[in-house]
Amino acid sequence: MLEIKNLHARIADDGTEIIRGLNLRVQPGEVAAIMGPNGSGKSTLSYIIAGREDYEVTEGDILYNGESILGMDVAERAASGIFLAFQYPMEIPGVATMEFLKVSINSQRKARGLEPLKTPDFIRAVKENAAKLNIKMDMLKRPLNVGFSGGEKKRAEILQMTLLSPSLCVMDETDSGLDIDALKIVADGVNALRGGDRAFLMITHYQRLLDYIVPDTVHVLYKGQIIKTGGKDLALHLENNGYADVIEEAA
């Protein structure tokens, strides 16, 4: 599904290298967790996969379903089935949430050669999935994410993810800013999407999220490289012992 080969990337503005020879494989249907201390490059990795222009890939490649995505822009990557759930979803005043959802769904359908979704079908899909995530329709009448609480924003991200039905979900610190009830709703939403070939890259600082969304593999990111890979037990080990011994072992 996703293969990252010897990836080097830096901040376009000042040339600071953040990703330094990163290798990672995620199989179809796999839930892979990326953990790491602050500043290790976790969020940067998610942005680079999504294609954010602020970063420059200087070496290596990112293959998605066997093909390089480095030449594709952000929208093309999204339309090809890569979804980034933001750590801090943007508030965009003036853009109506429902219109945004419709435009994004139909943009992706168009890119895949499908007819636009008919309005009644679209509304039905939004209503059904919003109810499951405990999102009230009133919330969707507001401008995109404007005035949403932290929890509401994360639920709105999962709603978008559900409606867009991607094949690779990159989730950047989805647990940050969530209380335990909100975390359960979000985790249920994610777990409902598991299955088939759909793969997940869960980027997280804490193990807590992984109690609810149990990963198949856990990778430790440090200074722009994956320094250790293991099963779900590795996350528990990190929770109990911190990153120090894993970092020491790799050094």
Added chain:
Amino acid sequence: MTIHVPRIHTVGEKALMAAFEAARPVLPGNAAIGAKRDAALALLRADGLPSRKIEEWHYTDLRTLLRGLPEAGKIEGANPLVKNAIVAATDDEGVVHLSQMHGVSIASMAPAFASGTAEDLMRIDSHSDSVGLISTALAATGFEINVAESVEAAAPIQMNFASQTSLHAINRVTIGAKSKATIIERTHGGGLSSVITDLTVDDDADATFVILQELADDATHMARLTINIGKNAKVMLVVINTGAGLARREIDVTLNGEHTDFRIRGMNLLSGERFNDVTMVVRHIVEHTSSTEFFRNVVTGQGRGVFQGQIRVAAEAQKTDAKMACNTLLLSDSGEFLAKPELEIFADDVACGHGATVTEINKDHLFYLMARGIAADEARALLVRAFVSELVDEIDDEALHDALLDRLAKWLATH
């Protein structure tokens, strides 16, 4: 001793003087009005058009900018902005259509020219008042609209100005006490046009005034709206400028009564080599009044925009609450927007603020939309539309809201 040196006139001034002289014999009005027109011509001949040396015109050097009179433009029919609007229409030749509505009188300005009662609308406030000067010299049409007391107008009333070569209108609009009405001033076509409107909103009234200027890109337009508001009234002014190669729009508002609230929501969309000036004064002269003046500008190509906004709070006007903002989205490197917001406050117990920003499209927002599969161009368009439509969203009348949004969207889709 003063030495008079004969002025050397610019091409634009000469063209304007020739137009004044050619029109003078056929323009309507009694002797008093005729004298005003002659005085306007004499003033233009003596002082010429204002240049950047005159403070009010510092960013809009009319002497340089007016290079001649624009070509004639094509005009559309008297199209109502919203389906149910009652339309009063004029073109270069005069009033062509009037409608009636219960509780509202809609009349042509023609009798007021003949009797001379239009005289107070023909004001030249200073030697550099070119808007007043051009209007006074050339005004030939216009409307008198009077919404009686305690009337809720059943539909918006639209004044339609279809300018082909030269349309100059003066209008008097009164919204009676305890009444509610929406008035639309729509200008389209080309050539040289001017629209001067005096709006009076009486006590306890609720008025919405919409200006939609959609002239051709090479048209020249001079406009002034003077508003006097009584007590306990609510007035919302929506201004949308999407056309004209050279336009100056003056807005002069006085809140004369306590507990009155005034709002401006202005949108200036600039493209090509168009130049657009909005010069506004809002005067708080009594206690307990509030106002908000919000402008959003979009500049593409080599468009140039000017905003001079002034809030004046008199010493008596304690507890004034006034806020002004001028935000510009600059979409090209060669576009330009100059904002000069000013507060002049003589009272000591007020809450007043102003701010001006010039920004590009927010890259974080663009990234977010594209990360959902929306192509770059469409995502940009969505963000530009969002930037301006936020102001329109404050309009409660759904049909009017949708119609204005549609006009904005059409412009954005083609520029």
